[in-house]
Amino acid sequence: MPWWFSRRRSRAASTHRTGFEESVLASRPSSRRYLGQQPYMLPKDLGEVNRLDFQHYVLRAVLRGNYLAPIGQPRHILDVGCGTGQWAFELAHQFPQAEVVGLDLEQVKATTPPPNYRFVQGDTLKGLPFENNSFDFVHQRLLFLAIPLNAWPGAVQELARVTAPSGWIELIELSTDPDDFAPVGPATREFFRLAGQVATLRGFDTQGVLTRSLDLYLRDAGLTNVERRMIDAPIGAWAGRLGSLFSLDIREAWKAMTPPIAAYFKMQEQEIYDIIEQCGREWDTLNTCYRFVAAYGQKP
Numbered sequence: 693m694p695w696w697f698s699r700r701r702s703r704a705a706s707t708h709r710t711g712f713e714e715s716v717l718a719s720r721p722s723s724r725r726y727l728g729q730q731p732y733m734l735p736k737d738l739g740e741v742n743r744l745d746f747q748h749y750v751l752r753a754v755l756r757g758n759y760l761a762p763i764g765q766p767r768h769i770l771d772v773g774c775g776t777g778q779w780a781f782e783l784a785h786q787f788p789q790a791e792v793v794g795l796d797l798e799q800v801k802a803t804t805p806p807p808n809y810r811f812v813q814g815d816t817l818k819g820l821p822f823e824n825n826s827f828d829f830v831h832q833r834l835l836f837l838a839i840p841l842n843a844w845p846g847a848v849q850e851l852a853r854v855t856a857p858s859g860w861i862e863l864i865e866l867s868t869d870p871d872d873f874a875p876v877g878p879a880t881r882e883f884f885r886l887a888g889q890v891a892t893l894r895g896f897d898t899q900g901v902l903t904r905s906l907d908l909y910l911r912d913a914g915l916t917n918v919e920r921r922m923i924d925a926p927i928g929a930w931a932g933r934l935g936s937l938f939s940l941d942i943r944e945a946w947k948a949m950t951p952p953i954a955a956y957f958k959m960q961e962q963e964i965y966d967i968i969e970q971c972g973r974e975w976d977t978l979n980t981c982y983r984f985v986a987a988y989g990q991k992p
Contacts, residue, residue, distance in 0.1 A: 734837055734945065734948050734949060739948070740800075740948060741776055741800050741801050743941065743944050743945065743948065744775040744776045744778070744800075745776050745778050745801075746937075746940075746941060747834075747941050747945075748775075748776070748778045748779055749937075750934070750937050750938050750941050751833075751834075751864075751984075753934055753937075754923060754925045754934070754938070754984065755864075755923065755984075755986075758779060758782055758783060758786070759783075759829075759831065759862055760862060760919075760921060760986050760988060761829070761860040761861075761862045761919075761988035762860070763828070763829045763860050764828075765787065765789070765790075766787060766790050766827075766828035766829040766859070766860075767789065767790050767791070767828055768790060768791050768793075768826060768827045768828050768829075768856070769783055769784075769787065769790050769791070769792045769793065769827060769828065769829045769830075769831070770792075770793050770795065770820075770822070770826070770827040770829070770830045770831065770854065771783070771792070771793070771794045771795065771831045771832075772795050772816055772820070772830065772831070772832040772835075772851065773795070773796055773816065773832055773833070773834075773835045773838060774794030774795060774796045774811070775796060775800065776800055776801040777794045777799075777801060777803075777805065777809070777811065779831070779833075780792050780793075780794040780809055781805060781806055781809060783831075784805070784806035784808045784809040785806055788806075788808060789808075790808060790828075791808055791810070792806070792808055792809045792810075793809075793810055793811075793812055793822075793827075794809065794810075794811050794812070795811075795812045795813075795814045795816070795820065795821075796811075796813070796814075797813070797814075797815055798813070799811045799813065816832075816835075816838075816839065816847055816850065817839065817843055817847070819850055820850050820851075820853070820854050822854045823854070824853055824854065825854070825855070825856040825857060826854045826855075826856065827854055827855055827856060827859060828855075828856055828858075828859040828860070829859060829860050829861075829862070830851050830854060830855050830859065830860070830861045830862070831861075831862050832851065832861075832862070832863055832864075833862075833863065833864035833865065834864065834865060834866060835865070836865050836866060836868060836896065836897060836902055837891070837896060837949075840894065840895030840896055841895060841896060841897040841901060841902060842895060843895075844902060844905070844909055845909055845912060845913075848861075848863070848909040848910060848912075848913045849912075849913045851913070852910075852913035852914060852915060852991060855991045856991065857991055857992065858990065858991065858992075859990070859991050860988055860989070860990050860991075861910060861913075861915060861988060861989055861991070862986065862987075862988040863906050863909075863910070863986065863987050863988070864984060864985070864986045865902055865903050865906060865984070865985055866903070866982070866983070866984055866985075867900050867903045867982070867983045867984075867985065868884075868888075868891075868896070868897050868898050868899065868900055868901075868902065868903070869899055869900025869903075870884040871900075872900060872903075872982065872983040873927075873975075873980050873981075873982050873983075874924070874980065874981055874983075875978040875979075875980060876978075876980070877971070877974035877975075877977075877978055877980075878974075879967055879970035879971045879973075879974050880971045880974055880975075880980075882967055883946060883964075883967050883968060883971055884898075886953050886957060886964065886967075887946070887949060887953055889956070889957075890949075890952055890953050890956050893956075903983070903985035904985075906920065906985055906986075906987035907919070907920040907987040907989070909987075910987055910988070910989040911989070913989075914991070914992065915989030915990060915991055915992075916989060916990055916991075916992050917989055917990040918987065918988070918989035918990075919987065919988055919989070920985065920986070920987045921985070921986045921987070922983055922984070922985055922986075923983065923984040923985075923986065924981040924982070924983050924984075925938055925981060925982055925983075925984060926938070926979075926980075926981050927939050927942060927975045927980050927981060927982045928972070928975035928976040928979070928980055929976050930975075930976050930979045931979075938982070939972055939975055939976075942982065943968050943969070943971065943972050946968045946971075947964075947965060947968055950964045950965065950968075
């Protein structure tokens with residue numbers, strides 16, 4: 693059984709660190725690179741590349757795999773907002789007969805991809821640069837800080853446009869409602885308050901509307917056989933190795949969002965880092981879980 697499926701480890705085993713864990717313990721860079729022309733709240737730099745790869749392995753463990761939809765043997769696969777491409781690379785290896793396409797604003801990782809993978813530069817907010825009915829499986833996840841809430845119905849309609857008849861679309865997002873941290877403590881609520889005000893200015897969901905609506909977006913786009921799943925993932929050392937890694941991923945994502953939050957509130961970045969570290973201690977004390985929501989459906 694791979695290490696990432698282990699729910700509990702001994703204290704000695706938990707001292708082993710991944711490369712990402714080591715990197716975040718090093719001195720933090722004084723500045724991050726953000727895309728000024730995009731509403732996206734996270735940076736685009738080497739630190740975020742490392743975190744996204746790390747996040748992929750954590751999410752694969754939480755989901756017990758790379759996807760939930762009953763996709764069969766797809767011949768054409770699209771990953772929208774592919775990030776580092778790691779999910780798409782793994783699908784390309786799993787389905788060597790398929791063409792796998794990753795789409796994002798930038799190609800952020802210099803590596804040799806599988807031969808059946810190709811990257812396409814594009815912006816989902818401006819429409820997908822593909823013909824109708826092009827893909828058997830369209831995958832999109834964790835774009836809640838990239839797609840404004842009012843753009844989601846149109847974005848999902850666009851996913852449906854490029855999906856072939858009988859093909860599948862799968863969406864996975866984290867809740868933006870602090871009450872979907874269960875139990876939730878005061879430090880977590882405070883971070884959500886700060887981040888939520890900045891996110892609201894950019895049009896992002898801050899009340900959990902998105903995760904409550906994923907299946908509705910798919911139905912409104914004409915999909916059938918729509919399924920919705922809620923996955924409550926343990927976060928914190930109380931849940932063993934996986935919980936510790938998920939906690940690290942969330943805290944580092946929140947720290948990556950800190951510069952624009954600090955600038956907006958005229959706070960020192962260290963003040964927000966301190967709140968985030970307090971959140972981590974809360975999750976350990978309260979035995980907290982954090983909710984993912986997945987929805988998938990089939991194009992008639």
